[in-house]
Amino acid sequence: MKAQTLVIKNARIIDPMKCADFNGDILIENGKISKIDHDIYKENASFVIEDKNIIVTPSLVDMHTHVFPDVTPLGVLPDTVGVNMGVGILVDAGSAGAYTFEDFKKNVICKSRTKVYEFLNIAKDGLKKGTGELSDYNNIDIEANKKVILNNREVIKGIKVRASASVVGNLGIGPVKIAKEFAKEMELPLMVHIGNAPPELKDVLNLLDKGDIVTHIYHGKQGGLFNPDGTVLKEALDAYERGVLFDVGHGTSSFNFKVAQKAFSLDIKPYTAGTDIYNQNINGPVYSLTTTLTKLVNLGLSLGEVVTLATINPRTILGIENQPIETGYKAEITVMQKIDEQYLLIDSDGNKMKSNFKLVPRYLITGEELINTEGE
Known part of the structure; x- marks a missing residue:
């Protein structure tokens, strides 16, 4: 789907390109990041991503x-x-x-x-x-x-x-x-x-x-x-x-x-x-x-x-261009969610490991296109 105005609320924003790791909101307009701040107004957005433990990365x-x-x-x-x-x-x-x-x-x-x-x-x-x-x-x-x-x-x-x-x-x-x-x-x-x-x-x-x-x-x-x-x-x-x-x-x-x-x-x-x-x-x-x-x-x-x-x-x-999470740049973003539940992880040899969380994909944003992922 296309979202002309998209707001991501209360996310942990991790961008290795800028050595950045902080909490905040992101406003995306017409496929570009127009604002990164706290308490961005969401009422007029065509789509809002808001949930607990949201993680935003390139x-x-x-x-x-x-x-x-x-x-x-x-x-x-x-x-x-x-x-x-x-x-x-x-x-x-x-x-x-x-x-x-x-x-x-x-x-x-x-x-x-x-x-x-x-x-x-x-x-x-x-x-x-x-x-x-x-x-x-x-x-x-x-x-x-x-x-x-x-x-x-x-x-x-x-x-x-x-x-x-x-x-x-x-x-x-x-x-x-x-x-x-x-x-x-x-x-x-x-x-x-x-x-x-x-x-x-x-x-x-x-x-x-x-x-x-x-x-x-x-x-x-x-x-x-x-x-x-x-x-x-x-x-x-x-x-x-x-x-x-x-x-x-x-x-x-x-x-x-x-x-x-x-x-x-x-x-x-x-x-x-x-x-x-x-x-x-x-x-x-x-x-x-x-x-x-x-x-x-x-x-x-x-x-x-x-x-x-x-x-x-x-x-x-x-050798391809990095797209930072920064005002003025095209939105090329993955939105994940950290699910705080008990999971059993398995390696290639059958060894098992308990985890108290799991990272799950929620959305992929590329310009104006918003893809709702299948999650897991």
Whole structure:
């Protein structure tokens, strides 16, 4: 629906772009923020958002999704996990490759209400055929990749490679090396999915530069972030210190509460809160971006920190303009509500954690458009 005059009352306004966290009202007129203050008059507004524990943030961004339905086995509709869940921007993490990207662009990017960007899979068919896409070097077509990227730089923001045994087969670290060399040539960040070896995590991390991304870093499998004696993998610390970015990448089997909590206590924190949401985990254990943010707060991060992971940080990676919550700017806002009830949170390995609250999406505001989200 369109709301020419919209008032948000008594909200906690969190805007990492301005290092702001305060309570107040917001007046939006004709799609722009016209006033931020206390006790804004609401009687003449065409729509009023007013409830307890309302939280207003810049429009949320999910850095890791799979939204190529029909063509890939795991894809979900982008608007299902995007605007309908209060998320304005999605990054599809490698569902499309060079041979399937035009289909992805035509039927996903161009037809969705949610803004969608792509990290192009180094494998030419992306995830069209399921697992094992990098078990044969013939599945990589560098020239096709290059052509697609040069024609679509406005929406292709990185390269994706999956570095786990079920994907690379007997090729080990080889496909990851190719992906890294190509990403460097294209001047794009590389996002690497990690899981069961081979390749070994230390070998993957040693390839990566500042601005590259490791997703699934807090998984609970063998050969992960921590050595068998409980110490942090040296190569992980080195990568973190030189600016390699860690993405949550929750997924069906890639987020462990115990690993994450220990890492956070050692100040090894994620840069982005990507969900790795797809059709096998949308009904659990992932559910949504806001559920993932709820888990991160319960594991020790502040609400301000998790909002940063889902707003300014992914925007920085994507190289897209930040829209602050500030007078004179277009309204690009997610409205959440903190529900103070008892919830049971579950990670990818079946570990459970009690929470006394849950973050739930209520509205997405983009200019004059007001989207009433499905909540949870």
